Amino acid sequence: MDRIAKLASQKAVVIFSKSSCGMSHAIKRLFYELGVGPAICELDEDVRGKEMEWALMRLGCNPSVPAVFIGGKFVGSANTVMTLHLNGSLKRMLRDAGALWL
Numbered sequence: 001m002d003r004i005a006k007l008a009s010q011k012a013v014v015i016f017s018k019s020s021c022g023m024s025h026a027i028k029r030l031f032y033e034l035g036v037g038p039a040i041c042e043l044d045e046d047v048r049g050k051e052m053e054w055a056l057m058r059l060g061c062n063p064s065v066p067a068v069f070i071g072g073k074f075v076g077s078a079n080t081v082m083t084l085h086l087n088g089s090l091k092r093m094l095r096d097a098g099a100l101w102l
Helices: 002-008 022-033 049-058 078-086 089-096
Strands: 013-017 039-042 067-070 073-076
Touching (some): 002 049
Antiparallel strands (some): 013 067, 067 073
16 A cells, blocks of 8 residues: 555556556546646556555455546546546646646
């Protein structure tokens, strides 16, 4: 859990992902299209990925990926991020975290 907190606080937007996960790909693409360059942690390419995946599940992220952190705080998985995007809250959160300038 400490490793996740440390990684999540290193950049305005951090996405824990798996390189083979379609929803992870869709969420990463959404952020790129919004003009945000998130830090990506591919759990299937990290030696401690399984350990971090369990920690994300304990946080309430089910499925474990994608798990999105904005401003160091856990936002949620794909459903939550898409809901925030559709209702306009996501851009506001990104601006407040310093990930977007406009």
